[in-house]
Amino acid sequence: MNTLQIKNLSKTYPNGVKALNGINLEITNGMFGLLGANGAGKSSLMRTIASLQEPTFGSISFNTIDVVQKPEEIRKHLGYLPQEFGVYPKISAEKLLNHLAILKGILNKKERKEQVTALLQQVNLYQHRKKSVYTFSGGMRQRFGIAQALLANPQIIIVDEPTAGLDPEESNRFLNLLSEIGENVIVILSTHIVEDVRNLCPKMAILSNGEIISEGNPTELVASIEGKVWAKIIPKRDIDIYKKAFDVISTKLVSGKTQIRVLSGKKPEEGFGLITPNLEDFYFTTLFNNQSKAS
Numbered sequence: 306m307n308t309l310q311i312k313n314l315s316k317t318y319p320n321g322v323k324a325l326n327g328i329n330l331e332i333t334n335g336m337f338g339l340l341g342a343n344g345a346g347k348s349s350l351m352r353t354i355a356s357l358q359e360p361t362f363g364s365i366s367f368n369t370i371d372v373v374q375k376p377e378e379i380r381k382h383l384g385y386l387p388q389e390f391g392v393y394p395k396i397s398a399e400k401l402l403n404h405l406a407i408l409k410g411i412l413n414k415k416e417r418k419e420q421v422t423a424l425l426q427q428v429n430l431y432q433h434r435k436k437s438v439y440t441f442s443g444g445m446r447q448r449f450g451i452a453q454a455l456l457a458n459p460q461i462i463i464v465d466e467p468t469a470g471l472d473p474e475e476s477n478r479f480l481n482l483l484s485e486i487g488e489n490v491i492v493i494l495s496t497h498i499v500e501d502v503r504n505l506c507p508k509m510a511i512l513s514n515g516e517i518i519s520e521g522n523p524t525e526l527v528a529s530i531e532g533k534v535w536a537k538i539i540p541k542r543d544i545d546i547y548k549k550a551f552d553v554i555s556t557k558l559v560s561g562k563t564q565i566r567v568l569s570g571k572k573p574e575e576g577f578g579l580i581t582p583n584l585e586d587f588y589f590t591t592l593f594n595n596q597s598k599a600s
């Protein structure tokens with residue numbers, strides 16, 4: 306069993322932005338979902354765990370390795386798929402993966418060839434191996450990204466917003482691949498897509514303004530707001546009135562009509578129906594409670 310232990314982690318950038326503020330987390334094998342809005346600090350946390358930047362304060366250990374003191378040690382065990390891969394050179398997918406395998410330290414030619422072939426097959430790109438990655442679709446690029454992250458059998462894999470920009474089919478295929486991998490290693494999936502976490506992750510945390518504001522098993526977290534979420538279709542112009550009167554956690558269009566969801570221990574007023582909450586309701590409830598606490 307692998308264990309990643311994060312203690313009191315903070316990161317302030319040179320321009321004064323405090324991106325992480327006292328993060329404590331313990332993550333073991335399996336898929337861990339890190340949910341947060343744009344700017345919450347997800348990439349900052351991923352990059353710090355991946356030893357691409359140093360924290361301002363706090364510690365990270367992976368099994369017995371001190372990640373901050375010995376970044377080269379964690380890199381031997383790490384697979385990382387960043388949000389932006391940057392520019393791809395104009396060489397074939399197979400050659401590029403082979404090159405990345407050398408950089409990862411797989412120096413034996415036969416072993417390297419076997420791994421590159423097996424990974425291209427695993428991510429379903431073997432038939433496209435002679436094509437340049439820059440000609441690939443978004444989904445194919447992400448699958449290539451996972452192949453490179455899996456080189457040298459990593460024990461901890463970090464994927465930062467991997468499904469952004471993918472169509473539903475590509476996204477599905479990518480996430481299935483990820484869940485197959487996630488059984489015997491740590492996989493940290495950072496995303497703002499609640500659905501992805503609900504479908505894949507037995508453990509999750511919500512990050513907001515650089516702080517963990519909730520953590521646990523998605524099903525148990527959702528159960529904690531059971532019986533407290535009410536929905537009503539209202540005229541769009543009345544949204545502000547309802548926001549003043551009730552704890553409105555979300556507003557969305559359902560078949561072209563405005564539906565509000567309200568957090569309440571009892572029926573807020575006539576016309577509200579109790580609904581079975583989902584992870585999105587829990588996410589919005591947590592953000593709502595956190596904002597109310599702050600203001």
Ligand SMILES: Nc1ncnc2c1ncn2[C@@H]1O[C@H](COP(=O)(O)OP(=O)(O)OP(=O)(O)O)[C@@H](O)[C@H]1O
Pocket residue numbers: 318319320322323324341342343344345346347348349350466
């Ligand atoms: N290198 C940097 N220098 C200065 N500020 C930064 C840097 N990287 C991120 N930030 C700031 O830190 C905060 C957290 O950003 P971060 O990219 O970690 O969030 P995120 O949750 O990954 O968001 P997104 O999904 O938009 O990438 C933001 O206010 C961002 O502007």
